[in-house]
Amino acid sequence: MIKKLLFILIGCIANSVFAQxxxxxIVLETQADVDAFQSTYPNCTQILNGLQIGPATGSSDINNLNNLQGLVQLDGGLNILNNPLLNDxxxxxxxxQLEDIYLFNNPGITSFNGFQGITSVNDIKLEQxxxxxxxxxxxxDDVHKLWIVDDTVLNDLSGLNQLVILNFLELDNTRLTSINSFDLVDQVEWMIIKDNDFLTSIDGFGTMTMVDNLSILxxxxxxxxxxxxxxxxxxxxxxxxxxxxxxSDISGFSSIQTVxxxxxxxMIGSQDLSFFNTIIQLRILRVTRVxxxxxxxxxxxxxxxxxxxxxxNPLLSDINAIGGSDANFLTGMRIIGNPLLAICDIPVVCNYLSGSASTATINGxxxxxxxxxxIANECELNVISGTIYYDxxxxxxxxxxxxxVVPYYKVFSTHSTGTSTTFSKAYGDYSNYVGxxxxxxxxxxxxxxAFTPANGxxxxxxxxGNVASGDFEAQTTNTVQDVSIDLIATIATRPGFTAGxxxxxxxKGSVPVSGTIELPYNSNLFTYQTSVPAASTVSTGMLxxxxxxxxxERLRIDVEFLVAQPPVLIGGETETWTATINPIPGDANPQDNVFYYNNNIVNSYDPNDKTVFEGAxxxxxxxDKYLHYRIRFQNTGTASAINVTVKDTLSDNLDWDTFEPIDMSHDVGEIHIKNKxxxxxDFPNINLQDSTTNEPLSHGYIYYRIKPKQNLVIGDFIDNxxxxYFDFNEAIITNTATTTIVQTLSNSDDKLLKISLYPNPVADIVQLQTSEKIDFAVIMNLQGQSLIETTDKDINVSNLDTGVYFIRVTSDNKSQVLKFIKK
Structure with a gap:
């Protein structure tokens, strides 16, 4: 009984000490805070939720840490920040026991002397x-993450050559001249070595056998x-x-087998890639500007x-080494801007171009x-071409x-290996590559x-190498009147600027139709400037x-307005436009005689973007209704773009068979569907002016519609x-236009994931209040454009313009969309 009481007493004493x-x-921002540590936290030797020494911003007067002696365990992170007087x-x-350490802007701390009792640490992060x-x-010998960035004095890592386990390494903007450590490390998950302007060689990692991702930039x-x-x-x-x-020399990678x-x-590079001859498994190959x-x-x-x-690649003349790759695995190919490369009819290229799923881009x-x-001629590929017209x-x-002529109409060639699909161009002509x-x-x-021939x-x-031709003639089966109207924004609507x-x-019918087109507008917010062709009548608020x-036949009308300045109109607001084409009575499809467009007002914009008009x-x-998509592109270079190619990715949640092109800015545009x-x-010979020479003529666009699949359910979303591509340059990737299927629009009351937002409206940080684990969250504007993607529950939205936004939160294959206002 006495022993039992003694154990209880000892336990109480231990808990009492730990409770201090x-x-x-714990945040110690001044020397006075440090000096008072032992009196403030008597007998504290085990810190479980982190210790910060120094302020997050500004500078401290801390010059010694003597009153911190006696600490045995420090979990939750040791952050030492902005201490210009601290020397050891x-x-x-x-x-x-130490979990993490983060040193930031402590000029007097030049060594880790004092940490000799530590045998393992999770993260070491050194910044400035x-x-x-x-x-x-x-x-x-065991570090999960080693992160050194913006270091102006470090030129050697030799003191770390005892490490055996290292999962993540980033060396960013240091004065390192070589890297000759880490020879005991066997595997690394992530390794990033970038922007080290004094680094001349990498000599370490001699025993490493596996890495997940390795970037040298x-x-x-x-x-x-x-x-x-x-x-x-x-x-x-x-x-x-x-x-x-x-x-010029990357022969150190001569043992790689799978990547x-x-x-x-x-890079300068060597004459060939012979050091890669051990590779037996490679999925994606990109060789650019070597x-x-x-x-x-x-x-x-x-x-x-x-x-x-x-x-x-200016000297590349031979790609025969990849000729044996199986084209059945290929999903894309780009061979561009190699001025000495004249022979491309190798088996993998020929076989890929002959397939119905080819997405090859080859020029320059x-x-x-x-x-x-x-290449098709050299590979002996086959082409079918013709014109679609109404006699x-x-x-x-x-x-x-x-x-x-019948523009933008689908043509499909069906063969044993699949279907090749294209669309007639602006003047009714088409070309389809087949096997x-x-x-x-x-x-x-x-x-x-009906079209003749009736069955193609x-x-x-x-x-x-075969070339065949075949025209399709549209014949009237009955007399039908059918006209339609669409309205798109070609120049973003910004307060105080011109909008287009x-x-x-x-x-779309079988008889000529005459009538009028009406475009009412809010004359308090928009001032009419001009239109081509000119409006028949102009009155305040109506064209x-x-x-x-x-x-x-098609009629395109360009209209420009001067947009009101703030505070009359500000970014984030939405202005609804309604365009009507008359006559509506007697029209076979009157619902497309009226077009509604919710126009998002922006403060700034990317000239290369993608928008879904139906919104988020x-x-x-x-x-069962169409989604309308617009892709805009602008040549912001210093010379005209001879060729422009836009590769669009259709979501799996869209019905490919309902794709319908409506309009393109340039008549040379070609459309080819790849693998559904x-x-x-493609815009060959578009000669798109650069914005510095002729800003109005530097723009282009694509406009089409497509329906969602009918089996989508609440929470499903459509990402596009x-x-x-402008000539031989790398791709400009647009935003992701996202539309989510919801139970009620702007469903802040949707309890699918039991998520709420706070605060709302928000100025800086919006919090996702939920007990669920967040897989990811996407913030979108009213046009469905993705602006922020994150896995955090606290999201910084301070850089967003004032206005209304949606956030789609996904967790465990469930999704919820909420609306918030940015102040």
Whole structure:
């Protein structure tokens, strides 16, 4: 009984002593705070929720940490910030357990002397640090994350060569001249070495066998990676070597066997890739702006490539090494801007171009490899082309002078390996690339038209290089009147600036139609300036145009308004426009005679963007209606763009069969559907002016509509992103336009995930209040454009313009959309 009472007494004493440490973060911002530590927290030896020494901003007067002696355990992070007078850390010599350490802007701390009792630490983070001596960490062999950034004195890491376990390493903007440590580390998850302008070589990592991601970026003096990574066999994801403009030797990677992605970009490089000859598994290959490379020799064993990008390599003349890769695995190919590359008809390229899923972009190379058509001729690929028209004069054949062409109409060629789909261009002509064997090419009949030949036409191609032609003539089956109107913004609506809009009137019927187009506008917010063609009548708040359209004919009207300045109109507001085409009585499809457009007012904008006009939310009852998408692009370079290509990615939640192009800014536009997921919009010889020479003519756009799949449910969302290529430059990636299926619009009361927002309205930080784990959250504007993506529950929205926004929160495959106001 006495022993039992003694144990209870000892336990009470221990708990009493431990209780002197607070349960929250301890912040010591001044020397007085440090000196008072032992009296404020008597007998505190185990800190469980973090210790901050120094202020988060400004500077402290702390010059010694003597009164912190005696600490044994420090969990939750040790943050030492902004202490210009502090010279050593020996007060921590009694520590035996430390979770994380973060040093920021402490000029007098040059060593880790005082941490000799620590054997393991989770994270070491040094930012604007002055540490040059790591010997105090000599007993540590296990670090989860080592992060050194913006260090102006460190030039050696030799004090860390005892590390055995290192999961994450980032060296960013240091004065390191070489990296010769970490020879005991076997595996690393992430490694980032970037912007170290004094780094000339990387020699460490001699025993490392596996890494998940390895990025070596923009180290301007780095010239060799020849003695390191000799044991590296497997890279789970990415090997990215980019922006190291003096790097010529990367032979240190000569043992790699499997890697998901290799990206070599902006380097001198060697003549070939022979040091990669051990690679037997590679999925994505990108070789861009490698100045000295002449061939891809070394990649002969990479037989399962899924994406190939070979761009702007001035001396490259031979890509035969990748010819044996199986084209059935490929989902994309870009061979662009290699002026000495004349031979591209290697098996993988030919086989890929001949397939229905080809998304190849090939241009800017030497003759023989300057275009898909040139390679098709060399590979003997087959082309079917023709014109789609309406025989207005009854001649029985196509007469360009009198017959009406049918633009933007789907043509599909069906063969044994799938279907190749294209659309007629602005003047009714089309070209479709196909493979071999029996092929049927046809178009879909319209409600009031049938096409001849009734079942399309057949070709039987043996081998490649065949060119066939076939026209489709629309014939009237009944007399139907059907006109439609669309309205899109071509110049973003910004308070105090000129806004541009385009009306698109289309006669979809079988008879000529005359009537009027009406565009009312809010004259308190918009001042009419001009339109082309000119309006028939102009009055305050109303514009009218008279029209006369034959079958399949289109009328495009450009309108400009001066937008009111704040505070009359501010960014974040929405202005509704309604365009009407008359007559409506007797029209076969009166619902498309009126078009509603909720126009988002912005303060600034990206000229290369993607917008879904229906916005960030739709109801389940709207799944049978079209979503309207607009992609804008602008040449902001210093010379005209000869060719522009826009690659659009269709969400899996969209019904590909309902895709319908409505309009494009330039008549040279071509459309090709790839694998029911990708759409290529090609503008060959567009000669798009640059914005410095002619700002109005530097813009272009694509406008189409498509329906969601009918089986979507509440919480499903539709994400779309476009990739814009100007000549041989890298892609400009647009925002992601997102639309979510919701139970009620702006459903802040939706309890699917039991999430609420606080505060709302918000100025700086909006909090997601929920007990659920957040997988990710996306903040969108009223047009469905993704602005912020995060996994945090506290989200900084201070950089957003004033206005209304949606946030879609996803957790465990459930999704909820809420609305908030940014003040």
């Amino acid at each position: 440490c607070p349960t929250s973060l 850390l020996t007060a921590f010599s009694t520590l035996t 640090s002055f540490v040059t001596d790591f010997s105090g960490l000599s007993n540590i 923009r180290n301007s003096q780095l010239s060799t990676i020849s003695q390191s990574f000799q044991s590296l066999r497997h890279i789970q994801n990415n090997l990215i070597i980019k922006g190291n403009t003096n790097l 998901d992605t290799i990206q070599l970009d902006q 100045d000295s490379i002449t061939s891809l020799n070394g990649l002969q064993n990479a037989l399962t490539l899924t994406y190939i990008s070979i761009e702007n 190379n030497a003759t023989g490899c300057a275009s898909e058509q040139e 207005t004069n009854g001649s029985g054949d196509y007469s360009p002078a009198t017959d009406a 071999t064997g029996n092929i049927n090419t046809d178009v879909e009949d319209l409600a009031m038209f 036409f057949n070709n039987n191609f043996t081998g490649y 809009y385009k009306l698109i009137a289309i006669n 009218n145009w008279s029209y006369n359209l034959g079958p399949f 939310e739709i109801l389940p009852t709207e799944l 997921r990708f759409i290529d919009f 992103t476009a990739y814009i």
